[in-house]
Amino acid sequence: MKVRLAKSFGFCFGVKRAIKIAEKSRGGVTFGALIHNQKEIDRLRHSFGVKLVQTLDEVDGGDQVIVRTHGIPKNDLMALRQKNVSVTDATCPYVTKPQKIVEEMSAQGYQVIIFGDMTHPEVKSVMSYSSTPAIVVGSLDELIDTKIPKRVALVSQTTKQTEKFIEIAHFLIRNAHETRVFNTICNATFQNQDATRELAQEVDVMVVVGGLSSSNTKQLFSIAKEYCPDSYLIEDEKDLNKEWFLGKKICGLTAGASTPDWIIQNVKRAIEAL
Structure with a gap:
C-alpha cells in the first residue's frame, strides 16, 4: 500500500505544551485525563510516573497537580489553588480564550450560547465561567425551538466544524436584537x-x-x-x-x-x- x-x-500546540509539562513533572498528578488519548496517558504513567485523579478528594497535600488541556470547572480550579498543592494550569490557550469571553459577556448581561457537546470536559469548563446558565447546542436544529433572548454571545467548542458554527451564527443574527459572535475554533x-x-x-x-x-x-x-x-x-x-x-x-x-x-x-x- x-x-x-x-x-x-497530529499533536497541536496545546497538547504538545501539556505533554512537556507532564513529562517535566516526574510524578505529577493530572486533574482529569490530560488529553483524549489513553495510550499516551499510559505512556506518561509508565515512563514518567504521571498519575491521574478525577476528584478533589483524590488530591493529596504536596501533590504537583496539572490541570488537563480541556480545562476544569472554575470552582474546581479555585478549590485546587486553596489546597496545599502546586498547581500548573495546562489548559490549552485556545480553551482559556472562550472561558474569558464567556465570563465577560455574561457579566455584561448577554445570554451565552455555546456550540458544543455538553458532556465534553472543555464545554463544562467554559460553561462554568458564565455567571448565568449558558445554553449549549450541538447543532442548529437544537436551537430552532429555543426562545432566543434579545442579547446573545456565541462561542464554540474549539474542535467543532466551522460551517456548522457559521449556520448557528447566521440564525442568531436573524433572530436576536444583538448578537456577538466569537470564533473560538482553534x-x-x-x-x-x-x-x-x-x-x-x-x-x-x-x-x-x-x-x-x-x-x-x-x-x-x-x-x-x-x-x-x-x-x-x-x-x-x-x-x-x-x-x-x-x-x-x-x-x-x-x-x-x-x-x-x-x-x-x-x-x-x-x-x-x-
Missing part, C-alpha cells in the same frame, strides 16, 4: 479539517487515527467519511483490518490533535507492509 499523509495532522482544528477534506478526495481509502473519545478526531472522521466512503477510525495499528485495503492502491492517513507521532508512525508502517 502507498500511504499519503495529510498536510496537517487554528489547528481549521488546518487539520481542511487537510483531511482535501486528502479524502484524492485517495481510495482513508484512515483516521485518534482516541475514540476525542472530539476533534471524531470531526476528522466525519469529514473523511463525507468525501471518502471507505474511511475508518482507529486508535492504533492493532485496529487495522486487511479487508479494508483489498483492491485499494492509495491510503490517506490523518490523526487527531491528541494523537502522538509514535502511534501515527506505527500505523503508517503497518499499512505500508500490507
Whole structure:
C-alpha cells in the first residue's frame, strides 16, 4: 500500500505544551485525563510516573497537580489553588480564550450560547465561567425551538466544524436584537479539517487515527467519511483490518490533535507492509 499523509495532522500546540509539562513533572498528578488519548496517558504513567485523579478528594497535600488541556470547572480550579498543592494550569490557550469571553459577556448581561457537546470536559469548563446558565447546542436544529433572548454571545467548542458554527451564527443574527459572535475554533482544528477534506478526495481509502473519545478526531472522521466512503477510525495499528485495503492502491492517513507521532508512525508502517 502507498500511504499519503495529510498536510496537517497530529499533536497541536496545546497538547504538545501539556505533554512537556507532564513529562517535566516526574510524578505529577493530572486533574482529569490530560488529553483524549489513553495510550499516551499510559505512556506518561509508565515512563514518567504521571498519575491521574478525577476528584478533589483524590488530591493529596504536596501533590504537583496539572490541570488537563480541556480545562476544569472554575470552582474546581479555585478549590485546587486553596489546597496545599502546586498547581500548573495546562489548559490549552485556545480553551482559556472562550472561558474569558464567556465570563465577560455574561457579566455584561448577554445570554451565552455555546456550540458544543455538553458532556465534553472543555464545554463544562467554559460553561462554568458564565455567571448565568449558558445554553449549549450541538447543532442548529437544537436551537430552532429555543426562545432566543434579545442579547446573545456565541462561542464554540474549539474542535467543532466551522460551517456548522457559521449556520448557528447566521440564525442568531436573524433572530436576536444583538448578537456577538466569537470564533473560538482553534487554528489547528481549521488546518487539520481542511487537510483531511482535501486528502479524502484524492485517495481510495482513508484512515483516521485518534482516541475514540476525542472530539476533534471524531470531526476528522466525519469529514473523511463525507468525501471518502471507505474511511475508518482507529486508535492504533492493532485496529487495522486487511479487508479494508483489498483492491485499494492509495491510503490517506490523518490523526487527531491528541494523537502522538509514535502511534501515527506505527500505523503508517503497518499499512505500508500490507
